[in-house]
Amino acid sequence: MENEIKRRDFIGVTSGWLHMLRGWIDARVPMSKFWNGQVAQYDAPKNLNFWYFFGSIGLLILVNQVVTGILHTMNYQPSATKAFASVQYIMRDVE
């Protein structure tokens, strides 16, 4: 059919030892079923595009700022006299 969506299998292998290995694993843990159901063949909106990544990227950056900010408050001293020493301390002694 012309409109049929082409879908790739999990690890696009259809024969050989890798295919058999996948079958062996799938018989025990349904890895391919999970991958296809949750990722590869999961229906996404038709208008989904590159720009929709920016919300998640923004969230990732925000979380990173919060986490590294907390780490800074633990050891960094933002004053003219103590800043350099505290950076040296962070570089050398913080574990």
Ligand code: HEM
């Ligand atoms: C801390 C700031 C923010 C974070 C972490 C954030 C995160 C997200 C995420 C993860 C999504 C879903 C994925 C996407 O569409 O990218 C989203 C969607 C959206 N966000 Fe934000 N957002 C933030 C601020 C804002 C602001 C300030 C506005 C507008 C003034 C806004 C407007 C929207 C809209 C309209 C959508 C829906 C887009 C659509 O599905 O068509 N967001 N946001």
